[in-house]
Every structure is written in structure tokens, then in C-alpha cells.
Amino acid sequence: MMKIEAIIRPTKIHEVKDALDEAGFESVTVTDVKGRGKQKGVMQQWRGRKYCVDLLPKIKMEMVVADDSVDKVVDIIMKTAATGSIGDGKIFIYPVSKIIRIRTGETDGEAL
Numbered sequence: 001m002m003k004i005e006a007i008i009r010p011t012k013i014h015e016v017k018d019a020l021d022e023a024g025f026e027s028v029t030v031t032d033v034k035g036r037g038k039q040k041g042v043m044q045q046w047r048g049r050k051y052c053v054d055l056l057p058k059i060k061m062e063m064v065v066a067d068d069s070v071d072k073v074v075d076i077i078m079k080t081a082a083t084g085s086i087g088d089g090k091i092f093i094y095p096v097s098k099i100i101r102i103r104t105g106e107t108d109g110e111a112l
């Protein structure tokens with residue numbers, strides 16, 4: 001079991017979520033976050049004055065899936081979250097040691 005954590009543009013969340021849902025990956029945790037990548041924010045202008053917005057709003061999606069689903073989920077996120085411009089985001093993948101469904105006590109694959 002692997003956890004896929006994707007930091008994406010807020011404007012892309014519905015497209016990504018719908019595509020994952022259509023492929024049978026409906027379980028997800030979504031959080032509003034702020035962050036920055038290599039470009040360290042963006043310059044903006046307000047009333048003639050320039051200022052740097054250091055931390056940009058992003059969406060963090062977290063999904064735990066079976067090992068053999070990782071490539072498929074990553075592929076869907078790559079295809080739907082990309083615009084080709086800087087700030088498209090990043091995907092981090094971690095191993096998960098245990099899952100427990102609180103309602104039934106089922107574990108691991110049965111609790112996915």
C-alpha cells in the first residue's frame with residue numbers, strides 16, 4: 001500500500017478528482033495548503049506597487065492505494081493536473097505500513 005500525495009493547482013482539483021473517480025479511485029483527502037517551489041512565489045502589482053507573493057495557494061490531495069494502482073493514479077494526476085507552466089505541482093509517494101477501518105476493524109487491503 002502506498003500513499004500518493006499530490007500538490008496541485010486549486011483550479012485543477014475538480015478535473016483531477018473527477019478523472020480519478022471515473023477510474024475507480026474515489027477515496028481522497030483534500031486540504032487547502034500554501035507553498036512554494038523553485039520559483040519562490042510570484043511578483044504581483046497592486047495600486048502601482050510591486051510585491052512578492054511568497055507562498056501560493058495549492059491543494060494537497062492524499063490517497064492511499066494498492067501498490068499496483070500507483071502508476072495508474074500517478075498517470076491520471078499527471079494528465080489532468082498539468083498545464084505545462086511553472087507551478088503545476090509535485091507528487092510524493094510513501095509506503096504505508098498499516099490501514100485500519102475504524103467502523104469494522106478491517107485492515108490493510110480489506111480496509112482500502
Ligand SMILES: Nc1ncnc2c1ncn2[C@@H]1O[C@H](COP(=O)(O)OP(=O)(O)OP(=O)(O)O)[C@@H](O)[C@H]1O
Pocket residue numbers: 007034035036037038039056058085086087088089090
Ligand atoms: N521539495 C518540496 N518539498 C515540499 N513541498 C514542495 C516541494 N516542491 C514543491 N512543493 C510543493 O508543491 C507546490 C508546487 O510546486 P511547484 O510546481 O512550484 O514546484 P517546482 O519544483 O518549482 O516545479 P515547477 O518548475 O514546475 O514550478 C509548492 O507550492 C509546494 O507546496
